[in-house]
Amino acid sequence: MAPFHMPWSTFGAFLVLDFTIVLAIAWALYDRSKDREDSE
Amino acid sequence: MIIYVGVLVVYLGLLAAIGLVLSRQSKSAGDFAIGGRSVGPWVTALSFVAAYYSSVVIIGGGAFGWKFGLSTLWVGAGNVLVGTTLAWIVLGRRIRRFTENLDAMTLPGFFFGRYGSPQARIFSAAVTGLFLIVYNVSVLKGMANTFEVLMDLAYWKGVVISGVVILFYTSMGGYLAVVWTSFVQAIVMICALCLLTFMSLKKVGGMTALVDRLNDIDPGLVNTPGVWGWAGLISFTVIVSLGTWGMPQLLVRFYSIKNDKMLRMGTVIVTLGASIALLPYLTGAIARVLVPELESADQAIPSLTALVLNDWGGALFLAGVVAAGMSTFAGVLIIISSSMVRDVWINGLGRTLSPAAELKANRIMSMAVGVVSLLIALRPPALVLVLTAFAWAVIASTNLWPLLFGLYWKRTSPRATLWSMILGVGAALIWQIWPRTGLPALPPSLAGVHGFIVGTVVGLVVIVVGTLLGKPASEARIRRSWTGQP
Numbered sequence: 001m002a003p004f005h006m007p008w009s010t011f012g013a014f015l016v017l018d019f020t021i022v023l024a025i026a027w028a029l030y031d032r033s034k035d036r037e038d039s040e
Numbered sequence: 041m042i043i044y045v046g047v048l049v050v051y052l053g054l055l056a057a058i059g060l061v062l063s064r065q066s067k068s069a070g071d072f073a074i075g076g077r078s079v080g081p082w083v084t085a086l087s088f089v090a091a092y093y094s095s096v097v098i099i100g101g102g103a104f105g106w107k108f109g110l111s112t113l114w115v116g117a118g119n120v121l122v123g124t125t126l127a128w129i130v131l132g133r134r135i136r137r138f139t140e141n142l143d144a145m146t147l148p149g150f151f152f153g154r155y156g157s158p159q160a161r162i163f164s165a166a167v168t169g170l171f172l173i174v175y176n177v178s179v180l181k182g183m184a185n186t187f188e189v190l191m192d193l194a195y196w197k198g199v200v201i202s203g204v205v206i207l208f209y210t211s212m213g214g215y216l217a218v219v220w221t222s223f224v225q226a227i228v229m230i231c232a233l234c235l236l237t238f239m240s241l242k243k244v245g246g247m248t249a250l251v252d253r254l255n256d257i258d259p260g261l262v263n264t265p266g267v268w269g270w271a272g273l274i275s276f277t278v279i280v281s282l283g284t285w286g287m288p289q290l291l292v293r294f295y296s297i298k299n300d301k302m303l304r305m306g307t308v309i310v311t312l313g314a315s316i317a318l319l320p321y322l323t324g325a326i327a328r329v330l331v332p333e334l335e336s337a338d339q340a341i342p343s344l345t346a347l348v349l350n351d352w353g354g355a356l357f358l359a360g361v362v363a364a365g366m367s368t369f370a371g372v373l374i375i376i377s378s379s380m381v382r383d384v385w386i387n388g389l390g391r392t393l394s395p396a397a398e399l400k401a402n403r404i405m406s407m408a409v410g411v412v413s414l415l416i417a418l419r420p421p422a423l424v425l426v427l428t429a430f431a432w433a434v435i436a437s438t439n440l441w442p443l444l445f446g447l448y449w450k451r452t453s454p455r456a457t458l459w460s461m462i463l464g465v466g467a468a469l470i471w472q473i474w475p476r477t478g479l480p481a482l483p484p485s486l487a488g489v490h491g492f493i494v495g496t497v498v499g500l501v502v503i504v505v506g507t508l509l510g511k512p513a514s515e516a517r518i519r520r521s522w523t524g525q526p
Binding site: 004012014021023 | 120129248250251301
């Protein structure tokens, strides 16, 4: 059982949201480092 | 009631003032249509959120949460992941660069620049223009219905009040007014949804109590896919998430952002802002516990608002719902007017306009399209009401693949692109209209599939097969799209 007595199949929606936020930050950092490499 | 009226008057006055101030900055058609490609990350990102989530999403999302329970949280998660973050990562940078290289200000303009097909430009402009008007009618109707429920205001008054304010600031200030008002509207929406969620969770006794009480009503309201079933849940999530990849009023945010650095920051900001997508579904599920007896699921959010918020909170929430509708309506208005003037009048019919005349034509066109939408919304004909159910699907089916393949596959054939648009839209329309034709019914397993899925599958097959068999656009067009060199 996931937090709040939820089944994991439903709680997974919150995990996907967390993953999406991490993905956006990771992509922004990766893209910045790639831009710096290109400009050097 | 005085509090509701006071908050709305201040709020609508603020929007009109923004339009008036920014009207001085719209000096050319480029400023009017895409803000001169000078918009920063916060305004671009939050205006994207405001244009994406209309009042229909807030009220309708709440209705889905009330009917189907917590499994609907997946729709919100899909909106954030696919409809927002992946759209920004996959489409954002390329759309910005390609439209700059091709000097395109509209999606049909991009299709012409990339493929050299005047037919694709006209077809995309015509379908998008026609169905966006239909979409606008549904947005205006949603706003007026909210006024009706929360303020007991006659339907026609709701249509006229919201329509006139939007028309004023859009025709005066153009795209800059639309994004800046949408920025304000996004903040109001986020505050309103957070307040409603916090207060209703408090009322129900917290998240664990909510899950337990929903479980007591029906375990299908807690499990995934639960009472909705996989077919309904997946197809709805795909429509409202992947559909954004073909919606011009959202894609225009990528043309107008200042540079790549801003786009990067915008991707993080838009992801955080778009996270509110889960809240209408969650509050809808809370409403199922707190207001279980309703005549229609559409009353879930307004009834919950009346139960858990005081007059000030209710007024803020009404402003949030109206904000969601207005930002979507205004964004659509700019897209239709710039597309009609540039793609149909100037490039399609070969008329010449000076920069000042083009700006004036944009203002007049946005006013005219807005008035037409308003008049239709006052008493929508039955056909328009039928079409509103799949306007989103038709527009997305037209633009999705020609855009995505045009950005990533140099070989994509112009002729395959045109046929992908025509057959994709045709398939989506026929699929949706089929049950009303009196022809033999589709098998139950297929009948639940939305026209958008059918249209996009047909469009995908046509563009891939057609490209493999056909010829790509000229070398010069491909070089100009990718590098900006003639």
